[in-house]
Amino acid sequence: MPLYEFFCEKCQKEVALTMTIKEREAGSARCPECGGSGLQPLMATFYSKTSKKS
């Protein structure tokens, strides 16, 4: 499952969330700290091997 990193505007800190792509696209990301939805996506990090770009 992909790990997404967000920046919570309310907490002023970065949070990492593991969620499905479906949840991600649905915009259902919630800060685990404050439960707020004011999350700015930083970058997507995947547990799986990074695909080679040739």
Ligand SMILES: [Zn+2]
């Ligand atoms: Zn927060």
